[in-house]
Amino acid sequence: MDHKRIEWLFLIVFLLIDIYLGIEILRSPVSLSNTNTNMNNSNIRVEMRADGIELPNNISTSQESGYYLAAKNRDYLSDKISSLTQVDASYSKSTNTLTATPKDVIQLKGNKKDVLKRLDMFKNDSRNVPYGMQFKYEANMSGDDNYTFVQTSEYGSIYDNSALLTINVKDHMIENYTMSYIGPVSPVRELQSTISPWHAVRAMYTDRELANNSRVTKVKLGYSKLTEVRGSTILLPTWLVWVENKTTKNVTLKRVNAYTAQMIQTNTSYNVEK
């Protein structure tokens, strides 16, 4: 009787083994391509729409190009204070920031265009703002009472707290400004291709960096700080993506490494409220 039980046990066990091995043989090996989520572009657009994410019209799928740039870490602003004869200026060494208030009242009259023209005149005068000519107005980072200018270079604009000029306005007059200056930049390596703006937005979506019910208002190529090494700040091309929350209308600037499509999680994100 025991012998028969053992035989039954053997039969059941080996039948189970056979079933398992049979399934294993019939099962298709998972091919390499399956491990890669190769979602179709149009599918992603449909999914984004379903998630309430709006994109700018005609977002480009063309690649651009950019450099790794380096700027020597130096104090560029403190020795400029003496030449700022039309403003009362002070320099903070801890934050490398210059703050200045115009000695005379500077009225800002007219429409937005007139105001910007007047602000341009103000910042381009080296008696008001050092290196002012190198700064360019950035509407996406400006509000009604503050006008933000980013530092430019022959390689592109720099979007970093260490290369920023913000002019504060109160009662149609320039109240004061704060500025930082990263210094002249130069390429560390030769020009290389970047991903396209669409690729950057797609990467944000697949990395869950684009919240549902949001609107991408602007995508722009600009340089962001990567790291500091051997006394230099290294900048790299990034896709700057302004994302507006449709409910709260809060705008956030996010950055995507334009070489690798990875998100840059820095503390230099701006929350711009208009």
Add this chain to the structure above:
Amino acid sequence: MKFKFKFGNFFLFLGTALAIILSIVLWIFIMTNDQRFSHIDQQRSSSVDKEQLRNRNTKDLYDLYIPTNSYGFKNGKVYRLYDSKNNLPFEFSKDLKRAKVDNVSSEKSNQSSYEQLLNNPNFIQLTYPDEITLKLFGDYSRGKSNREFNRIFIPSSNKWIYLGDDETNQLYRVTLKNGNFDRLRKYAKDASYNDQVEFVRLKSGYSTFYSKEIDWKVYSYLTNHQSDSYFVNRLLGTSGVSSRTSKDGQTTYSLNYSNRLRVPKAGKNPEHNYLYTSYEKGKIPSTTNRLLDSVYYVHNLGLTEQDLRFFDADNNSVSYTNYIEGTPVFLNQHDVQVNTTFSTGAVSIAFNSINFQIPIPFDGQTEKLESTGQMIKNLQNHGINKDDIEKVLVGFRVEKDNSTIA
């Protein structure tokens, strides 16, 4: 009743025996026969869709196939061109994307006429480190042979270019529509002409010989390495992966016996060399398909492709390595970054996990590079015949910098 009992016993014995035999047969079948993988879509390997490659997730196919060096003439002498601001091969690649190939025709050429063209100051030259096929960029050969080339000659006209195969001295004239290389010519004119070179015929083509001793720049990078689990996830997926450790302590992860990844030994292994094998039944793909398929596999590795360029295509292998300002980087003295080898039963991808993450500004450090002629003389003095040398090129090797960089 007695008969029934015996009958039941007999079938129980027979069933058990059959079940045991069947399980042994199935087990042997699984362990020894890769034929069971034959139902993998065989179209896939030769067949990674070209469109898919060109629109793939990171950057485009052309990025890995940008020429690596450019040459121009000054006072009748050839120079390797360098411009810190404008990347000439990259500019050419952009210009070529905008142009349309109208016609490709073979030109009558021999070594003498080819060498005349090599030394013709009316052309800017761009080179690949090894031959690639015209079909790689589109079906321009229309059924004809692969039409391999490794050198591009840009004339003063925008309507045509020459493609040359250094190994065979074969020339192809490519007629273009909407071609415009004006900017490339301007950049070439403005580039620095520091490194005088000459093209010397060796066994497998023309090598670039540096006429004089050069102070070659030494570049620095912050590097990083992805973990084993990163590559296991990328190449084998997150489910169904099993691991086994062989006797010498090397771990191999496998997925359904069709895909295997051998990771470097744990502990002190500074080489970071991985081997991924995908078992697929099928013929070895054509030269063009090998070039295309290898891009697919390289892309799947998930390495930083920023500086990665095509390096070599020999027999059934295609390799890629990082280039710094036109110069290939060799890891562990002689390894390239990725080497894909195609065989009838498998595709193997040997790769190194190093990523050249952040370039460090050039600090003025240089290394003396003797003239290539002198180097050949030194080799001859050591008993190596010049006629036996296949190719000569300048490469970087990686050395750890222990100085503080912060």
